[in-house]
Amino acid sequence: MELSVLLIKALIIVAVFGVTLLIATYSTYAERKVAAFIQDRVGPNRAGPMGLLQPLADAVKLFFKEEFVPANANKFLFIAGPSLAMLTACMSSAVIPFGNTLYINGEYIPVQAIEVNIGILYxxxxxxLGVYGIMIGGWASNNKFSLLGAIRAASQNISYELAMGMSIIALLVLSGSLSLRVMAEQQGQDLFGISGMNWNIFYQPLGFLIFLVCAFAETNRVPFDLPECETELVGGYHTEYSSMGMGLYLFAEYVNIFVASAVMATLYFGGYNFPFMYDLGLPHNVVTILGTVVLFVKILLFIFFFMWVRWTLPRFRYDQLMNLGWKILIPLSILNVVLTAGAILLKDEFFK
Amino acid sequence: MTGNIFYFLTFLTLIAAVGVVVSKNPVYSVLFMILTFFALTGHYILLNAQFVAAVNFIVYMGAIMVLFLFVIMFLNMREDTEQHKPMLSKIAAAIAGGMLFVIIIAALKDVDTNVYHPAVFDSQIGLVENLGIVLFRDYLLPFELASILLLAAMAGAVMLGKREPGERNRF
Structure with a gap:
């Protein structure tokens, strides 16, 4: 590898990391603006033009608050909890393909931090791993409400991971690869003569629906935010946290939303592909950059959807949540796997 | 470079494994065990066994250890309420552990370490595709038997956890 190629690679990694954090930061602002829009209010409008500096003000406020560690709490684990939550949240955007390849100096460089052929498993x-941050923080607080919140978060995450994995298996049967880049490339093929339109959502609508519900549960968002249910658990696992410990937990949630949106856009909504992408007659690099822009538009739409749901739907009851996960979503996802496999077998048998 | 990573990972694995045994607080033991699995995942990646690495990561670190932590957090164990075991059981445990150690050393003493032949070694054997082909072609029967075993265990767990007729919910 040449030095310039390495440099571009490093730039891409830094850019992916930076964009992840930037979008998560402005998600907090967007959340308040969307909430205000839905509730017919104005929302934050004091800090900067249209309140655009609000996330900065929030960060400064959180940094300057007192970092309070309750008596009898396990100090090391109390600090390690939010740090771990943030670390795992930031790790996952590394394998998402944010664009096709850039053609520079006779070499094709993928717009992606690292390409591994088991991307989805990563x-x-x-x-x-993300659930450890919540569990450790909740336990180390030495508070019953925190512990109950942490336990809820862990059991909820484990339950919904199963249905999520099953819905992905149908997709893997379809694409035959674990690499996110290969899956994104496959969705760039022709469908009814339109290039870049071969999106998985047309083949896997049920799988997408299951994945979407599970993504809400995995990120602990409404209607599945039982771990921080105020009426039952005060504040849930972060009851005892103040200052930046609290900030890291909340921020990790927004990073997780960004990653979940990016994964959904990549797996089901064509990734960086857009209709007619190869019929425009544009140079390769321009199409790649346009594709990256389109991917980010899709991601932002998903993030908006997360917020829309949060300010529209009420919370589930805990037994309803478990029933939905174990008795509805898992059988549905198994049915989806069987149907997909059967359809592929039929196609290979009769339509080839 | 790879050698250095190997030594670092081995060091980490051993330290974490000792930490599991030595820690007074069971929560720390579980956390050390997670670290051990993490280092083992690194070893699998060094061996280019990506699928095994990912499965070790997801199943052991992501699911089984979470359940361990779950149970131990519910136990509410504190250092001052921990019961000390009698001296006799400590001695018996030491002797039993030492015997196991001797057996392992005796078994490993005659292991042939020259199995690796660069000419016939396939570095791609650990990738998902190759592993799937081997599992579903050469070892189909053992693989299916293992899945039946897991299914039986799962059915057993459901039976044990099921509420008996007439039994009231205790919580």
Whole structure:
């Protein structure tokens, strides 16, 4: 590898990391603006033009508050909890393909931090790791409400990971690869003569629906935010946290929403592909940059959807949540796997 | 470079494994165990066994250890309420552990370490595709038997957790 190629690679990695954090930061602002829009209010409008500096003000406020560690709390684990939550949240955006290849100096460079051929398994692993941050923080607080919140978060995440994995298996049967880049490339093929329109959502609508519900549960968002249910648990696992410990937990949630949106856009909504992408007659690099822009538009739409749901729907009851996960979503996802496999077998048998 | 990473990972694995045994607080033990699995995942990646690495990561670190932590957090164990075991059981445990150690050393003493032949070694054997082909072609029967075993265990767990007729919910 040449030095310039390495430099571009490093730039892409830094850019992916930076964009992840930037979008998560402005998600907090967008959340308040969307809430205000839905509730017919104005929302934050004091800090900067249209309140655009609000996230900065929030960060400064959180940094300057007192970092309070309750008596009898386990100090090391109390600090390690939010740090771990943030670390795992930031790790997962590394394997998402944010664009096609850039053609520079006779070499094709993928717009992606790292390409591994088990990309989707990597994301699942890191997401599974994310629950430790919540559990450790909740336990180390030495508070019953925190512990109950942490336990709820863990059992909810484990339950919904199963249905999520099953819905992905149908997709894997369809694409035959675990690499997110290969899956994104496959969705760039022709469908009814329109290039870049071969999106998985047309083949896997049920799988997408299951994945979407599970993504809400995995990120602990309404209507599945039982771990921080105020009426039952005060504040849930972060009851005892103040200052930046609290900030990291909340921020990790927004990073997780960004990653979940990016994964959904990549897996089901064509990734960086857009209709007629190869019929425009544009140079390769321009199409790649346009594709990246389109991907981010899709991601932002998903983030908006997360917020829309939060300010529209009420919360589930805990037994309803478990029933939905175990008795409805898992059988449905198994049915989806069987149907998909059967359809592929039929197609290979009769329509080839 | 790879050698250094190997030594670092081995060091981490051993330290974490000792930490599991030595820690007074069971929560720390579980956390050390997670660290051990993490280092083992690194070893699998060094061996280019990506699928095994990912499965170890997701199943052991992501699911099984979460359940461990779950149970131990519910136990509410504190250092001052921990019961000390009698001296006799400590001695018996030490002797039993030492015997196991001797057996392992005796078994590993004669292991042939020259199995690796660069000419016939396939570095791609650990990738998902190759592993799937091997599992579903050469070892189909053991693989299916293992899945039946897991299904039986799952059915057993459901039976044990099921509420008996007439039994009231205790919580």
């Amino acid at each position: 994301i699942f692993g890191v997401v599974a």
